[in-house]
Each structure stands twice: as structure tokens, then as C-alpha cells.
Amino acid sequence: MLRGSSLFRRKPVGIFLAILLGGLLVGFLLDRRFPLPPLPSYSTLVTDRKGDVLHAFLSQDDKWRMKTELDEIIPDLRKAILRKEDQYFYYHPGINPVAVVRALVNNGRQNRTTSGASTITMQVARLLERARAGPQSRTYGNKLTETLRALQLEVYYSKDEILQLYLNLVPYGGNVEGVKSAALLYFGRLPDQLSLAQIVTLTIIPNRPTSLYLGRHNGRITEERNRWLRRFRADGTFAGADVRDALAEPLAARRHDLPRGAPHLAYRLKRQYRHAAKIPTTLDRAKQDQVQQLATNYGRRLRNLGIYNLSVLVVNNRTHQVEAYLGSPDFADGDHGGQVDGVRAVRSPGSTLKPLVYAVAFDEGKLTPKTILTDVPTDFRGYQPENYDQQFNGQVTAEKALAYSLNIPAVKTLSGVGLPLFIKKLKQANFRQIGRDENKLGLSVILGGCGATLEELTGLFAAFANRGQYVPLAYRPDQRAPSVPVVSPSAAFVVNEMLTQAIRPDLPNNFQSSAHVPKIAWKTGTSYGRRDAWSIGYNATYTVGVWVGNFTGDGVRELSGADIATPLLFRIFNTIDYDSPNHWFGMPDELKFRLVCAETGLVPSHFCDHQLTDYFLPLVSSPQPCNHAQEVATSPDGTVSYCTSCRPATGYAKKTFDRLSPELVAWYEAEGMRYPKVPEHNPRCTRVFADQAPVIVSPAEGRAYLVDRDAPPQLMLAANTDHGVKQVYWYLNDQFYRAAEATEKVFFTPTIGTVKISCSDDKGRNSDIRIRVAEAGSGGL
Numbered sequence: 001m002l003r004g005s006s007l008f009r010r011k012p013v014g015i016f017l018a019i020l021l022g023g024l025l026v027g028f029l030l031d032r033r034f035p036l037p038p039l040p041s042y043s044t045l046v047t048d049r050k051g052d053v054l055h056a057f058l059s060q061d062d063k064w065r066m067k068t069e070l071d072e073i074i075p076d077l078r079k080a081i082l083r084k085e086d087q088y089f090y091y092h093p094g095i096n097p098v099a100v101v102r103a104l105v106n107n108g109r110q111n112r113t114t115s116g117a118s119t120i121t122m123q124v125a126r127l128l129e130r131a132r133a134g135p136q137s138r139t140y141g142n143k144l145t146e147t148l149r150a151l152q153l154e155v156y157y158s159k160d161e162i163l164q165l166y167l168n169l170v171p172y173g174g175n176v177e178g179v180k181s182a183a184l185l186y187f188g189r190l191p192d193q194l195s196l197a198q199i200v201t202l203t204i205i206p207n208r209p210t211s212l213y214l215g216r217h218n219g220r221i222t223e224e225r226n227r228w229l230r231r232f233r234a235d236g237t238f239a240g241a242d243v244r245d246a247l248a249e250p251l252a253a254r255r256h257d258l259p260r261g262a263p264h265l266a267y268r269l270k271r272q273y274r275h276a277a278k279i280p281t282t283l284d285r286a287k288q289d290q291v292q293q294l295a296t297n298y299g300r301r302l303r304n305l306g307i308y309n310l311s312v313l314v315v316n317n318r319t320h321q322v323e324a325y326l327g328s329p330d331f332a333d334g335d336h337g338g339q340v341d342g343v344r345a346v347r348s349p350g351s352t353l354k355p356l357v358y359a360v361a362f363d364e365g366k367l368t369p370k371t372i373l374t375d376v377p378t379d380f381r382g383y384q385p386e387n388y389d390q391q392f393n394g395q396v397t398a399e400k401a402l403a404y405s406l407n408i409p410a411v412k413t414l415s416g417v418g419l420p421l422f423i424k425k426l427k428q429a430n431f432r433q434i435g436r437d438e439n440k441l442g443l444s445v446i447l448g449g450c451g452a453t454l455e456e457l458t459g460l461f462a463a464f465a466n467r468g469q470y471v472p473l474a475y476r477p478d479q480r481a482p483s484v485p486v487v488s489p490s491a492a493f494v495v496n497e498m499l500t501q502a503i504r505p506d507l508p509n510n511f512q513s514s515a516h517v518p519k520i521a522w523k524t525g526t527s528y529g530r531r532d533a534w535s536i537g538y539n540a541t542y543t544v545g546v547w548v549g550n551f552t553g554d555g556v557r558e559l560s561g562a563d564i565a566t567p568l569l570f571r572i573f574n575t576i577d578y579d580s581p582n583h584w585f586g587m588p589d590e591l592k593f594r595l596v597c598a599e600t601g602l603v604p605s606h607f608c609d610h611q612l613t614d615y616f617l618p619l620v621s622s623p624q625p626c627n628h629a630q631e632v633a634t635s636p637d638g639t640v641s642y643c644t645s646c647r648p649a650t651g652y653a654k655k656t657f658d659r660l661s662p663e664l665v666a667w668y669e670a671e672g673m674r675y676p677k678v679p680e681h682n683p684r685c686t687r688v689f690a691d692q693a694p695v696i697v698s699p700a701e702g703r704a705y706l707v708d709r710d711a712p713p714q715l716m717l718a719a720n721t722d723h724g725v726k727q728v729y730w731y732l733n734d735q736f737y738r739a740a741e742a743t744e745k746v747f748f749t750p751t752i753g754t755v756k757i758s759c760s761d762d763k764g765r766n767s768d769i770r771i772r773v774a775e776a777g778s779g780g781l
Contacts, residue, residue, distance in 0.1 A: 036152055040131040042067040042168070042277035043181065046266040048285040049323075049477065053184065055266035056258040058175075061131075064258075066180040067277035068167045070160060072191045076238070077179070080203045081167070083237045084228065086120040090159055094121040094150035118146070120166050125149035127169035167191075170206035173213045186214045186253040196238065197246035201225050201253070214253045222251045262288055264327025264341040265475065280477055282321035287314060290575050291324040298568050299329045302548065305558050308333075310548040310568070311342025313458045313473075314576065317543055320462065320471040324576075328551075337551035342454060346433050347532045347547065349452040350525025350561065351388075351405045353426070355499060356460065357414045357446055358402050359468070359491040360425055365621050366416050369399040369494060370614040371601035373409040376667035380443055382700030385411050388526065392667060397601065403501035405524065407447055414446045422446075428484050429460045429470045448527045457536055458545030460486075464499075464521070465538040465585070468492035490591040494615050496521045505562060518573055518580040524561030531555045535565035537573065540583045544572050591615055597626040599658070605629075607656065629656050634679050641678050641724065646685035662695055662720030669743045681724045681763070692722035693765035696757060701769035707750060709775045717746040719759045719767075731758035 041060040048054050059065045082089050088096055096119050118126075125146045153162055172182040179202055183191050187198050194202070204224050205212045212221050226247055233243040262283055269279045291312050299310055314324035327341035361367045375393040377384065385407045387393075393406065401409035414422055419441065427435045433451035434441065441450055455473065463470040467489040472481040487495075499521035522537030533548040546565045550556070558564065594616050597608035602622065604611050607629045633642040633652045642652060657678045660668075668675045698718040699705070707713060717730055721742045730737040730746055733756050740746050742761070750773045760766040 036149070036156060037128045037132040039128070039165075040065060040169070041275070044270055044273075044276060044279060046262070046269060046279045046281060048281060048283045048288070049321075050285070051190075051280070052285055053190075053259050054261040054281065054283060054285065054288070055263060056184070056260075057266075057270055063175045063177050064181040064185060065168065065177040066184065068164060068178060068180040068191055069278075070164055072180065073160075073164065073167065074192045074194075076196055077167075077191060077194070077199050077203075078163070079237055080199050080232070081120075081163070083232065083235070084203055085123070085166075089120050089163070092119060094154040095119060095147050119150065121150040121153050121162050122146045124162055124165045124169065125153060127166070127171075131169065171209045172202075172205055173209040182214070184258060185256055188256050195246065195249060196242055197225065197229070197249040197251070200228055200232070200246065201251065204228055215255050218251050218253060221253075225251065260331075261285070261292075262325050263331040264339075264343065265322075265325040268341065268344075269475065282316075282319070282323060282474055282477055282479075283325060284323040287324045287576050288326075291326055291572060292329065294568065294571050294575060295326055295329045298571070302564070306554070306556050307548060307550060307559060307564065308336040309340070309342060309551045310546065310565075311345075311454050312547075312568075312572065313343050313454055313545040314572070315458055315462050315473060315543040315545075317462055317465040317538065317541055319474070320466075321474045321477075323542075325475075340551045342547055342551070344453050344455055345551065346451040346453055347549070348448040348527035349450065349457060350448040350527045350532060350534055351407075351410070351446075352457050352523055352525035352534050352536060352561075353446055353448075353450075353452075353460075354402055354405060354410045355464065355495045355523055356425060356429075356487070357410060357417060357422055358398060358498065359464075359487040359495045360422060361398075361413050361417050362491045362494055362617070363488050363620070364417055364421075365617070367398045367413065368596070368601060368614050368616050368621055369397065369498060370596050370598070370612055371398045372396070372599065373398055373401055373412060374661060374664050375401065375406050375408050376663050377670075378408050378412065378663055379697040379700060380411060380415060382703045383411075383443055385444070385447060394664065394667065399498045399501065402495075402498045403504040405505075410446050411443050414443055419443065419445070425486050426460075428486050429456065429463060430472060431456045431460075448525065448532075454534075454545045454547045457534070458543055461523070461536045461538050461545070462543040463487075464492045464495055465540065465543055466492075467585075467588070488590075488617075489588040490615075490617055493585055493588055493591060496585050497615075499523055518577045519582045519584060520573055522566070522569060524566055526560045526562075529555040530557060530559040533559045533561045533563075533565040535561050535569040537569050539573075539577070539580075540585060541580065542573070542577055544569055544576075546572070590617065592618055597628065599628040600626045602626040602628075628659055630659050631655070632657050632678055639679055640682050641680065642682050643685060646682045662692070662722060663697075665722075666720045666743060678724055680726065693767045694719040694721045694725070694728055694759040694761050696759050696767055696769050699757070699769075699771050702771070704772045704774065705750065706774055707752075709752065712749055712773075714747040714749050717748060717757065717759075721761050722763070722765075725761045725763065727762045729760045731760070732756070734758070 043059045043064055043066045044057040045053050045066060046055040157165070168178040170179065171177055176182055176185055180191050182202050183189050183194055187194065201221060205214065205221070211217065212224065214221065229243050229246050232238045233240055265281065265283070269281065273279050291314060295310055295312055309328050311328060312324065312326040313322060316323050325343060327343050328338050330338045332338055372395050375396050377392065387407045388405065396406065396409060398409070423434065423438050423441065431452055437450060459470065459473050463486050468485060468487040468491060469483040470486045471483045500519065518539055520537040520539045522535060525534035526532065531549055531553055534546070536545045538544070546569045548565045549559060593613050595604055595611045596602060596614045597604045598610040598612045599608065601614065603625045605626045608626050631654055633647045634640060634655055636651065636653055638655070657676050660675070696719045698716045705715070719728060721728060725742045727739055728742055729739050732748060737748060738746065752773055752775055755771050755773055756768060757771065758766060758768045
């Protein structure tokens with residue numbers, strides 16, 4: 001008896017467990033067979049550093065469906081939605097049995113639908129199905145599907161996530177879905193910035209999105225809104241004072257255009273983060289708008305010159321974040337490539353890379369700011385650069401050569417540093433096109449014979465403001481990258497000082513007229529054919545890069561970095577850094593001062609009467625003593641000079657002359673300029689000098705020449721010689737060709753093959769080069 005009673009008690013428990021397990025198994029199989037519909041795609045919002053919307057994109061199905069984040073669901077919004085739609089939302093498992101029974105009773109009595117039992121979860125199920133397959137008819141079968149889907153949703157999502165889905169999917173008429181979309185489109189605010197009146201307005205519309213259409217039925221919406229506000233006051237959902245203020249608030253909702261700021265960066269990031277609902281950026285909305293306005297106004301004036309495009313990048317030097325990004329002023333200008341992103345376009349950088357080569361040369365001990373360089377016609381193995389103004393300046397300091405953007409000194413400096421090291425530095429600063437073209441580049445890279453972008457150049461100049469440390473530019477707040485030392489802090493400081501010279505040709509005319517323009521270092525550049533104008537400047541706070549030109553590549557006679565790009569650069573600085581305290585860069589501890597000879601920039605010798613203070617790096621900068629002057633024994637009348645072999649015992653004078661390089665002497669002679677010449681050497685001297693042999697400058701050593709066999713062109717023979725050389729002797733393949741004056745240009749007709757060219761001077765000194773000559777089209781080279 002006792003045993004049967006125990007068995008009787010255990011049998012219902014077993015039946016219950018079997019039913020439970022069977023139900024779970026059926027639910028599992030149904031869930032696998034009928035998975036939840038995929039979540040719909042969201043509109044992408046690109047935001048500024050404060051979270052305000054800069055640019056909005058439609059979803060993949062062309063809806064304004066913006067994702068409301070959980071932290072944007074403020075308490076008033078949550079209370080209004082739950083009180084109106086589903087006050088027991090947090091207490092039921094997706095369906096509300098009490099509401100279902102009540103709806104069945106009421107609808108049965110009236111023989112029609114008078115009240116519903118849909119919970120928020122069930123509405124989410126219906127909205128997901130609608131997003132997947134379009135609107136569904138209201139049938140008992142579909143209602144059952146919604147019920148099962150609601151239970152399924154409660155398994156996969158938390159209550160807060162389900163509420164978030166509801167707020168993201170509720171319809172507001174047309175292609176507008178979700179509270180956030182409606183808030184931005186009709187009130188110009190994010191959900192967490194809405195007033196109580198606006199919250200209640202958005203709460204009542206989803207049930208009647210057609211008859212309560214914002215912007216069309218505002219009067220009807222106001223009546224319904226106020227009815228619900230009074231109801232909320234009566235049941236204590238909101239305080240009476242808050243409701244009173246909300247009732248008094250007029251409804252002025254209308255459809256707003258969504259922001260379209262920084263379109264080039266927005267599209268760039270959208271391609272990179274294709275499915276993101278929100279893309280935060282580092283842009284500063286105020287600075288972006290300021291730069292946009294300045295560039296737009298400035299660009300209108302440039303159109304009269306036939307210049308249609310410009311780009312600007314503003315970087316915060318303390319955070320390395322981009323705060324303004326302008327690919328072009330008018331994204332909608334289809335006639336002039338407005339959608340081209342000028343920040344990323346590969347262009348010729350002109351002279352903008354020169355500061356880097358001087359910084360590298362300083363680090364390598366090749367020069368200091370006061371080092372004297374020669375700006376005269378020079379042949380670099382067939383490459384013969386000219387200055388922008390096609391003039392030459394003779395001897396100049398390195399700091400003047402950079403400030404005046406002289407070409408020949410820059411090429412000489414690059415030649416001394418070595419092209420491989422310079423390219424390595426550019427690759428460290430993430431110059432991608434230069435990295436790809438590394439094997440094709442030559443010395444012309446320093447004058448713009450390469451490809452670079454505004455983004456790369458601005459990042460390089462930001463490194464000078466960062467003690468020589470390059471940090472990749474950041475466009476998102478979460479971007480982090482290690483710094484790369486491109487040049488030393490001392491080299492960066494020296495370049496900073498060189499680029500702030502007060503006397504320079506690219507100084508804007510009104511620079512000193514404004515007391516509020518901050519102190520900046522800057523460099524301009526103009527590409528060959530006047531196709532690109534650059535001006536990139538920086539101080540301790542900002543680096544600003546400006547490019548002006550035409551995306552088509554058309555050159556314009558008036559286009560130059562100094563005259564066209566620099567005025568905009570200074571207007572931007574005067575706007576974003578107005579009346580700043582002008583904090584400047586501190587001198588590194590390892591950088592020191594020393595006296596140098598003003599004639600060479602080298603350590604002074606006993607005859608260096610004119611001395612200057614210069615920066616230098618101990619144990620790095622050259623300790624070479626100056627030897628610019630030489631004491632020469634001459635005849636009493638100064639017409640003949642003597643060496644130690646032929647100097648008489650008595651009857652001679654001692655005079656001091658500058659040591660001048662052959663190329664400088666050749667330039668003096670070609671220009672007819674007077675300079676202190678060492679008198680002709682004693683013609684009776686029999687000593688042979690081994691040093692200072694003639695330097696053959698044309699043709700270029702090792703150069704290959706293609707010629708027409710039937711009508712080969714003549715090639716020029718030219719050499720730079722030492723002081724006192726009057727005559728030189730030319731030889732072709734060891735056969736005497738002709739004698740000529742030292743500065744005379746001689747021409748010859750080359751023969752096919754390797755040609756040995758020799759030049760001897762009247763002191764018996766000789767030099768040789770070899771060139772290759774091939775018939776055009778033969779493929780022999």
C-alpha cells in the first residue's frame with residue numbers, strides 16, 4: 001500500500017519532466033528550423049569628437065534607420081514608451097497572458113477588434129518580419145507567429161536590447177524608422193537631447209504613422225500629444241510641472257536635411273567600416289565649419305584665374321588627431337571633380353620635401369644652418385636643375401637656401417646625404433607612392449620629381465612639430481600607433497628655426513599687418529608646370545596643410561605656393577588659433593652653440609676675422625677647421641704667383657686669396673663677375689700639380705646617349721678648372737681633339753660605342769670620363 005502510494009506520487013513528476021523535456025526539444029528544433037529574421041541594416045552616422053552627427057548615410061535598403069544606443073534611451077523616453085505600449089514589459093516572458101485574455105473577451109463582446117494584446121516584444125517580432133519580407137496581414141496565423149517569435153526573442157536578447165530594437169524599428173512614415181531617425185530629421189536633436197513634449201510626440205506616432213505624419217499633421221499630432229500628456233499626469237508617470245511645461249511647448253516639427261559635413265572623410269571611413277552604425281571621428285565641428293567657409297570663399301575668387309580645386313588638412317600636434325578635413329570645397333561640383341579627395345590625391349610635392357633633406361644632413365653631420373653652399377649651375381651626372389626664378393645666388397648659407405627654397409643647394413645636399421637614406425626617411429613617414437617608386441627615383445625627388453599626398457606631407461611636417469617623431473594621423477578617437485623617429489629633436493628644432501625666417505620670398509604681404517597671426521614655421525612648393533601649389537605650416541598647436549590646383553592637372557600661370565596657397569594657410573591659422581600665446585618649441589639639451597667662420601660655416605681658423613654663432617651637435621657636426629683663405633706668394637706687381645718650388649728667395653709679396661671651387665669660378669667667369677683671382681702661376685715653374693684636375697661637367701660621366709646614326713647631334717665638352725688655368729686640351733678615345741680656353745664650350749660629333757673623353761689643363765693635370773653612345777631604336781642600351 002505504501003509502495004503504490006509512492007509510485008503514484010512519482011508518476012506525475014515523471015510526466016511533467018517528460019513534457020518539459022519534450023517541449024524544450026520541440027522548441028530547440030523549431031528554433032533551428034525557423035531562426036530569427038536577421039537584424040536589418042542601420043544607417044551609418046559619422047560623428048565629430050563630441051558625438052554630434054557630421055554626416056549621415058541611408059541604410060542598405062534606403063531607409064533612415066539609425067541605431068539608438070542604450071545610453072541614449074533616457075529615463076523619460078523609457079517611461080513614456082513603456083507606459084503607453086507595455087507597462088509590464090519587464091515582468092512578462094514576451095507575451096502578456098492577462099492582456100491576451102482581456103483582448104479576447106473585449107473583442108468577443110464587440111465582435112470586432114477593440115483592443116490588442118501585443119507586447120513590445122511581439123511588436124519587435126512583427127517589425128523584424130516586416131523589414132525582412134514587407135508588411136504582413138493581420139491574421140490569427142501571423143499573430144501566432146508573432147507570439148512564438150516573441151518567446152524566441154526573449155531567449156536571445158535581454159529586455160533592454162529588445163526595447164532598443166523596438167526604438168530602432170518603429171515607423172514614422174515614409175522611409176523613416178526609429179526614434180533616433182525621427183528625432184534628427186524632425187527636431188534636429190539626438191534622442192538624449194529631446195524635451196518631454198518631443199518624447200511624447202515620438203511615442204504616439206508609431207501606431208498611426210500615416211495619419212499622424214510629422215510636418216503635415218502637426219495640429220492633429222499636438223492634440224493627441226496633449227491628450228497623452230494629461231493622461232501621464234493623471235496616472236503619475238510625469239510630474240505635474242513637467243507636463244504643464246510640455247503642454248505649453250509648441251510643435252514646430254518639420255523635415256530637416258541631415259548633416260552632410262566632411263563628405264570626403266565620411267565616404268572614406270564608410271568604405272573602411274562598411275557595416276558600422278556609428279563611426280566616431282576626431283574632427284572638431286567648429287574648426288571643420290570654419291575651414292569649409294574659408295576655403296569656399298577663397299575658392300570662389302580663384303575661379304577667375306582658372307583654378308577650381310583646393311584641399312586642407314588640420315592636425316592637432318598634441319594629440320596627432322585630424323580636426324578638419326577638406327577634400328574639396330564643393331562635393332557637388334561635378335564639373336570640376338568635386339568628389340575627388342584632394343587630401344589623398346597623389347601629386348608632385350614641388351619643394352615641400354626640402355626641409356627633410358636639410359634635417360637629415362644636419363643629423364649626418366653634413367651641414368649646420370650657417371654652412372655655406374654654392375648656388376651656381378651644376379651638372380649632377382646629366383641632371384642640371386635650375387632655380388624657380390632661373391637665377392643663381394653664388395654662395396649662400398644653408399638656412400637661406402632653405403628659406404629661399406633654392407634648388408641647386410637642395411640637390412647638392414641630397415647628393416651628399418645619399419638618395420637611399422633620404423628615401424628611407426620618407427618611407428618611415430609613410431610616403432606610400434614614394435615607397436612604391438623607390439627604384440625609379442633620382443635626385444629630382446627633392447624638387448618634386450615624385451608623388452606625394454597632402455595627407456603624407458602634413459604628417460611629415462607634424463613630425464617637425466613633434467621633436468622629429470612621426471606619428472600616423474588619427475581620424476578615429478580609438479586610433480593608436482607608435483611613433484617613429486624620422487629625425488632627431490635637434491634637427492627638427494633647427495629646421496623649425498630655419499622655416500621661421502622673417503625675410504623670405506614666400507612671406508605673405510599682409511603677414512605683419514595682423515597682430516593676431518600666430519608664429520608659425522612654413523614651407524611652400526610649386527610643381528613643374530605650375531600644376532600644384534602647396535603651403536604647409538605648423539606651430540606647437542597645429543599643423544595645417546593646403547594644396548591648390550586643378551584635379552585635371554591643368555597648369556595655371558599664376559599658380560604658386562607663395563602667391564596662392566600661403567594666403568589661405570595664414571587665414572586658417574588666424575581663424576583656428578586666433579590671438580594664441582605663441583608658445584614655441586624649446587631647444588633640446590643636446591643641441592649647442594659654437595662660433596663658425598661666416599665665409600664657410602666651419603670652425604674658425606686664425607685668419608677667420610668674421611665669425612657667427614651657429615647651432616651644432618657635439619660629436620656629430622663636422623669639426624673641420626675653415627680653410628677658405630690661402631696665403632699666396634706673388635711677384636711685387638701681383639701678376640705672377642709662386643709655389644714653394646719656384647718662389648724666389650727674395651723679392652716676392654704675400655697676399656691672401658679665397659679658395660673658390662671650380663664651379664663657382666666658372667660661374668663668376670660666365671657671368672663676368674669680378675672676384676679676387678690668384679695670379680697666373682709662374683710659367684717657368686716645372687712642378688706638376690696632382691690636385692685640382694679639371695672636372696668634366698659635360699657630357700655626364702657614365703651617361704648613355706641615343707643618337708640618329710645618319711644625323712647624330714653634337715655633344716658639348718665643358719670642364720671646371722682650378723685658378724690660373726688658361727687653356728685645356730681635349731682628347732677623344734686617347735686621340736687629341738683640340739685645345740680651347742678654360743671656359744670655352746667645345747662641341748663634337750660622337751661615334752657609336754663607348755667614348756673615352758679626357759681633359760688636360762695647362763698645368764699637366766688630367767681627368768677622364770666615359771659615355772655610351774647607341775643608335776636610337778637599336779635597343780643597345
